[in-house]
Amino acid sequence: MIPPPMKSPLKRHPANPILTARDVPYPATLIFNAGVCKFEGRYACVFRNDFGRWGDTKFDGTNLGLAFSNDGVKWKVEAKPCMDVDKARAMLQPLIPFRDAHKEIKRVYDPRLTVLDGRVYMCFAVDTLHGLCGGIAVTEDFEHFEAITLTEPDNRNMVLFPDKVGGDYVRLDRPMPVYSHGKDRFDTWISRSPDLVHWGQSRCIVGVEDLVYANDKIGPGAPPIKTKHGWLTTLHAVDRDDSRGKNGWEKKWAKRYHAGLALLDLHDPSKVIAVAGEPLLTPEAPYETGEGATPETDGFRNHVIFPGGMVLEDDGMVKVYYGSADTTECLATAHVDELVAFCLANK
Ligand code: BMA
Numbered sequence: 068m069i070p071p072p073m074k075s076p077l078k079r080h081p082a083n084p085i086l087t088a089r090d091v092p093y094p095a096t097l098i099f100n101a102g103v104c105k106f107e108g109r110y111a112c113v114f115r116n117d118f119g120r121w122g123d124t125k126f127d128g129t130n131l132g133l134a135f136s137n138d139g140v141k142w143k144v145e146a147k148p149c150m151d152v153d154k155a156r157a158m159l160q161p162l163i164p165f166r167d168a169h170k171e172i173k174r175v176y177d178p179r180l181t182v183l184d185g186r187v188y189m190c191f192a193v194d195t196l197h198g199l200c201g202g203i204a205v206t207e208d209f210e211h212f213e214a215i216t217l218t219e220p221d222n223r224n225m226v227l228f229p230d231k232v233g234g235d236y237v238r239l240d241r242p243m244p245v246y247s248h249g250k251d252r253f254d255t256w257i258s259r260s261p262d263l264v265h266w267g268q269s270r271c272i273v274g275v276e277d278l279v280y281a282n283d284k285i286g287p288g289a290p291p292i293k294t295k296h297g298w299l300t301t302l303h304a305v306d307r308d309d310s311r312g313k314n315g316w317e318k319k320w321a322k323r324y325h326a327g328l329a330l331l332d333l334h335d336p337s338k339v340i341a342v343a344g345e346p347l348l349t350p351e352a353p354y355e356t357g358e359g360a361t362p363e364t365d366g367f368r369n370h371v372i373f374p375g376g377m378v379l380e381d382d383g384m385v386k387v388y389y390g391s392a393d394t395t396e397c398l399a400t401a402h403v404d405e406l407v408a409f410c411l412a413n414k
Pocket residue numbers: 100177324368371373390393
């Protein structure tokens with residue numbers, strides 16, 4: 068008899084949501100999809116802030132806020148965002164030399180942080196007049212950012228590995244092939260680079276069909292962590308049900324986003340060792356589903372869990388940070404060995 072799939076070991080933190088618009092000292096409405104890392108003795112968090120009127124889906128803008136923490140749970144938000152659209156345009160202008168970045172770049176969002184060789188690399192999505200791109204920038208102080216590369220459209224949800232593999236930088240991303248698929252149906256890809264600028268050897272490593280709980284699209288979540296069993300990496304995995312009705316601020320929201328988990332070979336991460344057979348986290352808590360619909364719980368898009376940060380502590384505990392209902396930032400934890408076992412249960 069086949070044993071039933073192991074349940075996810077991940078536990079929601081009792082302090083959830085750990086970061087909301089109320090913690091932010093400038094106009095802020097939706098605080099979510101943050102990148103989190105440990106850098107110079109403290110936790111750093113760069114979060115997405117879509118600001119406007121509560122309940123109104125027409126936003127005034129998006130910027131990236133910055134917060135620090137000593138324990139990874141309680142955060143102090145800095146007085147100003149670390150990136151807004153004007154700063155992003157100036158930063159990205161060298162990468163689009165024959166176009167005017169002020170016209171070209173519409174917004175920058177969904178930051179992911181990777182510490183590599185003592186510096187912080189930030190991957191982010193960029194909406195441009197000519198499509199959705201993925202960018203990588205580097206910083207040492209979260210104030211000065213230097214842009215390194217920008218993908219062709221359409222691609223986003225890029226995450227960088229925290230170590231080189233076989234001398235190359237490695238990233239996961241999610242290209243968006245609309246011509247061949249004609250609809251949402253996106254998968255997780257891997258690419259390598261000798262210098263962070265030139266990317267290639269691209270392979271699709273996990274397809275939607277590999278996750279029984281996804282029927283729409285899947286892609287990277289947080290940057291992977293290194294374990295002795297392989298690279299452990301979160302995914303976002305979407306199941307769509309068009310019979311779902313109003314579910315948040317929009318008239319209709321048919322998608323549900325789960326967190327998934329995969330284990331990739333340490334020496335060749337294009338080889339997938341295992342993909343967990345059940346979601347790592349599925350929307351259940353009121354701040355994820357919008358149940359109760361208080362202003363705090365009725366999210367912009369309910370039933371969305373989007374992992375964006377993963378921190379491995381010295382004692383083996385793993386902190387997984389995730390955007391909840393595209394409205395707040397949350398935390399869940401488990402031991403790394405339990406996470407690996409959860410993945411391998413489906414091997
Ligand atoms: C995607 C992106 C994410 C967001 C998700 C759910 O298309 O915009 O930033 O979390 O949808 O709304």
